[in-house]
Amino acid sequence: MRGSNVVGEAAVRAGCRFYAGYPITPQNELPEYLSARLPEVGGTFIQAESEIASINMILGASAAGARVMTSSSSPGLALKQEGISYMAGQEVPGVIVNMMRGGPGLGNIAPSAADYFQSTRGGGNGDYRTPVLAPAGCQELANITFSAFDLADRYRTPVIILGDGLMGQVMEPVVFPDPIPPDALPKKEWILDGCVGRPPRAIFSMILNIDLMYRHNLHLQEKYDRIAAEETRWENLQTDDAETIIVAYGTAARIAESAIEELRAEGARAGLFRPITLWPFPTLPLRAFASKVRKIAVFELSMGQMLEDVILSVGERAEIHFYGVPGGIVPTPADIAQFLKSVSAGDGKVGRRIEA
């Protein structure tokens, strides 16, 4: 199944019953899939007038109690940031999919991965964090989409799924989780469904009283601390005896995985550290590796954004080397093998050493 359709089907199976979006390449197969699929299960699909309207429609639909999703690609996500900030402040859950493309500006439709900062640092205003999940491949796309709705509901937060144009287009076999009927989901005691037999509820983010605003921010931070403690996810591949570790996420991690196989066949001891949550970033597990290996290699489909989190995690415990390819050009596993060989040799031929 195609990656974009995988997201759509997994969302429906997770109980998502409301989607709003605005067309943008390379993720149009997702709204197209849901425009047919959601009505089959009594859900609502709306092609909205803009990205801004889309994010606000899911804000309303989620406040009314539904599991909700919107999707877009890079410049579209820029437009959604206002709504994501409101969802964070109002504690309204929802799943937001970004199939990244080249940038900045309108960029191109090739599979770049330059929205790490936009996703993990947030383009919206205020002191908030958004969990960011970065799948690598269709099966994980299905699993992550399915679990993203639980994560969003459990913490009452927007959750971003960060894929790229390649992941949205690629076709791989997938086993889906069994569908959850929305009626079987835990009842939400905060939603707006009419004040029958209870006092009225209000959902808002404007808190003029500075003491209350202070406390609201502390409450949000406490929640983010809990997410960091309980939801941080990563994967180690062939790291037990590794001398060099490469850090990569998403499509870049798939390429790195193949490169490692090539190198292992030649007897080189390389391993992959793959962050699955980009926020919360798996700082402590990466730090633990940094104390064991001499060199950490970072590979991104951008000019170096996750790199900053790697620097924060590794510090001066190991050498950090970076290789980034922007613009939507996808390097081959052989290119990454060359990068890792160059890191091992310390010859500086591919990528660059990051001076601490």
Next chain:
Amino acid sequence: MSEQGAYKKIFGMPESLKDQATHYCPGCGHSIAHRLVAECLDELGLREKTIGVPPVGCAVLAYNYFNFDMIEAPHGRALAVATGIKRVRPDKFVLTYQGDGDLAAIGTAETIHAANRGELISTVFINNAIYGMTGGQMAPTTILGQDATTAPGGRDAKLHGRPIDISRMLAVCEGVVYIERCALSSLKQIRQSRKAILKSFQCQLDGLGFSLVELLSPCPTNWKLSPEEAWGWVNEVMVKTYPLGVIKDTTGYGEKR
């Protein structure tokens, strides 16, 4: 006859309003509009079914005053948020309450498209021709010649553009069934506003389509007039740019309704 039975209650606080003093300025139209909305919801027995979406603007704190479920929308996005709510809960009554900056400037796209889709939502549109909350800047509806802190010397068509008549623009949308413009500046017009709001609510209950009631609303503070002078300004000056009356009605409801 018991003492209690000797009296009949003929006036009181609507149940749809909380017993709470508002932050609105003396002579502001919002308090009157709030009361009219609350009376109409009570009359139709809708309080417990209602989900309201207030704007960003002077009425941003409306959830402190209205006694039903409410959600704050980002500036201008009320009708997108309301669309999401109504589609998920078609059996509930969904209301937006928006000012001119919210509905006719920053949220123009959301307004036009929700109306054109014919969303089953009722909108109360407060037009006071000025930005109240931020302190008297030019609104999209500020009339030519009217003073504003960002239109010193008065709005000039060449410099600032012309006032927008969003209600007439919306009237051409197929999904819109009813639009009426009233004023909160005379007892007669306040009664007419109440009738119009009631009719708009009925449009939603009957599943006819989108409806909107525009209320020309005094803002004595930012117009720098007394409350009494502000009523006069609506009745004598503002109505020339925004004539009162029904702008669109395809409801098929009789005159008596």
